[in-house]
Amino acid sequence: ADSGSQTVHALDLDVSGTLNIDDTSKIDLDGKGYPSSNWSGPDFSAGTRRGCHGGLSSQAADDCTYGRYEQARFAGSGSHSTRGGGVADIHAGEVVLDGLIRANGQVGYYWDGNDGAGGAGGGLHLETARLSGDGELQANGGGNHLNNTSSGNAGGGGRISVIVTDRSDFSGVMGTAQGVGRAAGAGTVYVKSPLEAHGHLRVNKGGYISPTKR
Numbered sequence: 001a002d003s004g005s006q007t008v009h010a011l012d013l014d015v016s017g018t019l020n021i022d023d024t025s026k027i028d029l030d031g032k033g034y035p036s037s038n039w040s041g042p043d044f045s046a047g048t049r050r051g052c053h054g055g056l057s058s059q060a061a062d063d064c065t066y067g068r069y070e071q072a073r074f075a076g077s078g079s080h081s082t083r084g085g086g087v088a089d090i091h092a093g094e095v096v097l098d099g100l101i102r103a104n105g106q107v108g109y110y111w112d113g114n115d116g117a118g119g120a121g122g123g124l125h126l127e128t129a130r131l132s133g134d135g136e137l138q139a140n141g142g143g144n145h146l147n148n149t150s151s152g153n154a155g156g157g158g159r160i161s162v163i164v165t166d167r168s169d170f171s172g173v174m175g176t177a178q179g180v181g182r183a184a185g186a187g188t189v190y191v192k193s194p195l196e197a198h199g200h201l202r203v204n205k206g207g208y209i210s211p212t213k214r
Contacts, residue, residue, distance in 0.1 A: 006044045008034060008075045008087065015092035019128075021135060026100035032086030033075030033105070033122045040077040041084065042066055050079040051105070051117035054176055055141065055156030055185025059117050065156070067123065069188040069201055072139070072159035075103070076120030082106035085122025085139055085158050095128045097135035097172060105142030105155040105179060118142025118179040121158025121187050131162070132169035139187055143180030154179035157187025157205075165193055177206035 011029060013019070021027065034041045040049035051057025052064035053076040067074045076084025085103035105119030121139035139160050144152025157176035176187030186206070192199025 011086065011088040013088065013090045018094040018096060019090070019092040020096045021099040021101065023098040023135070026102065027088065028100070029086030029088055029103035029122055031083040031106040031119065032103070033084030033119065034077045035083050036078045036081050042074045049077045051120050051141070051153065051155040051184070052077050053084060053120035053122070053156055054159040054187025055120070055178055057117045057120065057141070057156045058153035058182035058184040065185070067159055069159060069190045070161060070199070072123035072125045072161045074123050074159070076105050076122040076139070076141070076155065076158050078119050079108055079117040079155065082108045082117070082119040082142055082155070084119040084155070087123040089125045091127045093128065094130045095126065095132070097131065097133040097137070097170070099135050100138065102136070102138035103158060104138055104140045105158070107142045107179070108144040108152060108155070117153035118144050118155035118181065120155045121176055123158055124160045126161070127163040129165045131164045131167040133172055135172045137162070137172070137174045139176045141177070141179035141184060141187070152181045154181030154184040156185045159188050161190045163192055163194060165195065167191070175204070175206070177204060
């Protein structure tokens with residue numbers, strides 16, 4: 001991400017054969033989303049969606065989510081001092097995932113009386129005929145370290161969408177949880193086969209209690 005020109009550069013990857021990410025490898029888009037100083041996706045407005053994407057940040061008073069669960073196509077929003085997770089559009093004939101594909105938000109810190117939330121999780125869209133392996137796709141929100149504890153404002157989860165015909169040999173994890181800290185909103189994980197009329201949508205907060213409406 002380039003905060004000076006207010007642009008986010010997505011990763012577009014098109015592999016005609018097999019994309020093999022072994023257990024020592026990763027596609028790392030952590031902190032490559034909308035920049036800090038409260039620049040918010042998807043329009044770079046100042047402070048309107050800080051720490052939000054597929055889920056709300058801990059400090060959100062209103063609905064600040066954006067994008068659609070059917071196709072993840074946006075990065076995560078930043079906050080006071082953090083960037084959101086990046087965005088990737090990956091197409092491959094087959095994907096063997098034993099490592100990581102991740103677009104997590106950055107961790108925020110408490111400083112000078114400002115409780116800067118973690119950045120929001122980014123967006124990962126994957127289309128393949130076959131997905132196998134035991135790796136992970138991550139678009140989690142960033143946590144926040146407040147006074148050396150994990151009680152600051154957390155970023156919301158991002159979005160993951162996977163269009164896949166055969167995933168019978170995939171035993172890995174797809175996660176869009178909020179960051180560690182005060183309760184925030186989980187993002188979305190959507191998995192669909194081209195042979196199905198409807199896909200499967202999952203929202204998993206990772207054990208956190210949903211925030212009350214303020």
